[in-house]
Amino acid sequence: MSSRVQLIVPSPTASTITNRTPIKEEVEVCVIGMGFSGMAITYNLRKNGFHSIRSFEKGKDVGGTWYWNKYPGCACDIDSYQYSYKFSKELEQEWTWSRRYGKQPEILKYANYVADKFDLRSNTLFETSVNSSIYDETTKKWIVRTDKGDEIHCRFLFLANGALSSPATPGIHISNEFKQRASHFHTHNFNHEIDLKDKVIGIIGTGSTGTQAIPELANVAKKLYVYQRTPAWCAPRKDKEMTKEEEMEIKKDYEYYRLGRLRESSGNLAGNSGLSDVVRDAGEEMPSANKKEPGRYQQLAEQIASDPEAQKMAQEAGGFGTAFSFGAADEDTEANVEAAFGPLNDMKVNQRLQEHLSAKIKEVVHDPDIANALTPDYPVACKRLCITDEYWPTFNKPNVKLYNLKGLSINQVGKNGPEDADGMPLYDEPLDVLITATGFNAMTAGADGSQIGVVQGKNGLTLGEKFKDGYQTYLGMLTKDFPNLFHMVGPQSASVLANMISAGEQQAEWFVDLMVHMRENGFESVDVIEKYEKEWSEHCAEMTKNTVWGGVGGGCRSWYNKANVAERNKDGELLIDVKATGGGDVLVYTGGETLYNEKIEEWKYKGLQFQQHFSMWDRN
Numbered sequence: 001m002s003s004r005v006q007l008i009v010p011s012p013t014a015s016t017i018t019n020r021t022p023i024k025e026e027v028e029v030c031v032i033g034m035g036f037s038g039m040a041i042t043y044n045l046r047k048n049g050f051h052s053i054r055s056f057e058k059g060k061d062v063g064g065t066w067y068w069n070k071y072p073g074c075a076c077d078i079d080s081y082q083y084s085y086k087f088s089k090e091l092e093q094e095w096t097w098s099r100r101y102g103k104q105p106e107i108l109k110y111a112n113y114v115a116d117k118f119d120l121r122s123n124t125l126f127e128t129s130v131n132s133s134i135y136d137e138t139t140k141k142w143i144v145r146t147d148k149g150d151e152i153h154c155r156f157l158f159l160a161n162g163a164l165s166s167p168a169t170p171g172i173h174i175s176n177e178f179k180q181r182a183s184h185f186h187t188h189n190f191n192h193e194i195d196l197k198d199k200v201i202g203i204i205g206t207g208s209t210g211t212q213a214i215p216e217l218a219n220v221a222k223k224l225y226v227y228q229r230t231p232a233w234c235a236p237r238k239d240k241e242m243t244k245e246e247e248m249e250i251k252k253d254y255e256y257y258r259l260g261r262l263r264e265s266s267g268n269l270a271g272n273s274g275l276s277d278v279v280r281d282a283g284e285e286m287p288s289a290n291k292k293e294p295g296r297y298q299q300l301a302e303q304i305a306s307d308p309e310a311q312k313m314a315q316e317a318g319g320f321g322t323a324f325s326f327g328a329a330d331e332d333t334e335a336n337v338e339a340a341f342g343p344l345n346d347m348k349v350n351q352r353l354q355e356h357l358s359a360k361i362k363e364v365v366h367d368p369d370i371a372n373a374l375t376p377d378y379p380v381a382c383k384r385l386c387i388t389d390e391y392w393p394t395f396n397k398p399n400v401k402l403y404n405l406k407g408l409s410i411n412q413v414g415k416n417g418p419e420d421a422d423g424m425p426l427y428d429e430p431l432d433v434l435i436t437a438t439g440f441n442a443m444t445a446g447a448d449g450s451q452i453g454v455v456q457g458k459n460g461l462t463l464g465e466k467f468k469d470g471y472q473t474y475l476g477m478l479t480k481d482f483p484n485l486f487h488m489v490g491p492q493s494a495s496v497l498a499n500m501i502s503a504g505e506q507q508a509e510w511f512v513d514l515m516v517h518m519r520e521n522g523f524e525s526v527d528v529i530e531k532y533e534k535e536w537s538e539h540c541a542e543m544t545k546n547t548v549w550g551g552v553g554g555g556c557r558s559w560y561n562k563a564n565v566a567e568r569n570k571d572g573e574l575l576i577d578v579k580a581t582g583g584g585d586v587l588v589y590t591g592g593e594t595l596y597n598e599k600i601e602e603w604k605y606k607g608l609q610f611q612q613h614f615s616m617w618d619r620n
């Protein structure tokens with residue numbers, strides 16, 4: 001049987017999706033999700049001659065995370081010139097970022113610009129949710145079905161539907177009386193139709209989203225009640241407009257600027273540091289890219305290790321670099337690579353950082369009791385570090401009131417607002433609006449099938465069943481018994497602990513290389529040898545073991561280990577003990593982006609099992 005790809009129905013474009021007739025077709029590749037990863041894979045596939053693609057996107061347009069999250073204050077906290085695609089030099093040169101950190105509207109504009117420039121929308125069915133993806137062992141194809149009645153058969157299936165795209169309101173019951181008299185919504189689906197001016201607003205959640213939204217809400221609310229279960233560690237942001245000179249300095253040697261991020265800092269969180277800004281601000285000439293020698297960035301890290309002035313400068317530069325420059329000055333810590341990991345595995349360094357950040361809280365927040373309530377008691381970076389200058393000063397405003405829940409959850413919202421476990425009101429005035437900034441069912445996308453329906457591989461096994469007791473993946477990209485199923489920025493990959501755009505791009509290149517390898521060798525399908533996914537899972541656990549995510553320094557509850565959706569009982573006792581879930585249960589690869597990139601190249605394609613079928617590829 002020839003498996004030449006045939007488009008049975010012409011591809012509709014984004015503008016022709018409503019009330020369309022269901023599509024039945026056979027294509028080479030299906031892509032679920034058209035955020036930054038979906039766009040990266042589409043670009044790379046086409047560049048390498050894979051043109052038979054069908055993509056599905058729940059939203060009306062591209063952008064993924066940046067399409068959905070439109071809450072006030074929504075912005076990136078990685079330098080904008082780093083948080084962008086590197087695949088086109090032309091794109092790099094012609095796009096101008098207005099600020100150090102892109103705000104959501106600008107990032108979405110960028111996504112649209114890229115989609116227009118490279119025609120990335122034309123294969124996509126927008127406003128279409130995938131209901132199921134079933135592997136047919138006879139035809140060796142994935143059958144993808146959608147809520148619009150489409151049925152697409154494809155050889156390869158990419159899950160690019162995002163790590164944080166399924167909003168969660170864990171355990172919060174909102175009464176009908178409240179629903180009738182007030183408004184409520186999740187930050188992921190922020191309701192901009194409601195005029196918030198002079199309203200009594202409550203917001204549950206003080207993670208990355210909450211800390212960004214709270215200052216903006218405080219500017220318009222009559223009263224803002226902030227419900228804090230656990231305080232967040234925050235580092236200074238130091239956002240600013242980009243000058244033409246800074247832009248030109250980066251664009252002069254963009255590749256080196258990007259390399260610096262990975263080289264100076266293991267490409268982990270510190271990779272998005274202000275160190276590159278320090279170089280720029282110091283007016284240093286950046287040496288050209290691809291040099292084998294360590295280069296200016298490493299020299300800088302070494303300088304930070306030995307020179308308190310340089311260290312201070314790095315700490316003041318803002319962003320993740322603030323936190324990670326603390327490692328560099330420790331006498332036991334080697335410069336450069338260790339500098340990035342210092343606070344993550346060295347509690348002496350972490351403690352120093354905690355003291356530095358706590359002092360900032362006390363300096364900024366006038367009321368010492370509120371300052372104390374806002375000060376976390378767990379290691380920095382155990383939860384996602386927030387990057388903000390506006391959050392703490394917000395608590396000096398007379399219209400803002402902090403409800404310190406001291407570890408307890410809000411479980412009940414009565415007629416007028418949230419109540420404690422004894423039914424006592426947690427408000428002075430009835431709320432007009434309740435906003436939940438309570439995070440996400442992280443990485444369920446494909447992991448348990450809840451967001452994109454069931455994903456069923458060989459022998460009827462679903463991803464949900466496979467990952468029931470923990471993740472088992474090959475490099476965070478494939479998993480045994482799910483042939484030709486490719487995970488983008490999924491569990492056990494560098495993903496959210498890296499720069500999501502560059503992490504997705506790196507994986508896109510790797511996957512397309514794999515597909516080219518298969519095409520050249522006449523391989524029809526690829527699966528994983530069990531031993532190797534065990535090896536990868538063990539490596540992930542090993543990387544995590546001695547870090548704050550693995551419980552060093554006491555651990556914390558976080559979505560990194562799925563402890564955000566677990567409940568506490570009435571006395572605040574955890575129903576899941578986070579410390580008992582460290583190691584392999586951490587969702588993300590914790591070794592950092594640089595090491596991850598090295599590993600995926602080193603492993604290429606060790607531990608993969610290919611099946612031959614010479615006639616399937618169109619060799620014309």
Ligand code: N01
Nearest residue numbers: 075076077205206207208209229230384409410437438439
């Ligand atoms: O979600 P979160 P998020 N009662 O899970 C609290 C990325 N991101 O949307 O800390 C009371 O971090 C919960 O309390 P606790 C980034 O990767 C990036 O803020 O679990 N409170 C916590 O305070 C980030 O990590 C940017 O005790 C309840 C909050 O809700 C990820 O998205 C910007 C509760 C949830 O915090 C998720 O961040 C924004 C309850 N029942 C987001 N349930 C960038 O800048 C939950 N909470 C790039």
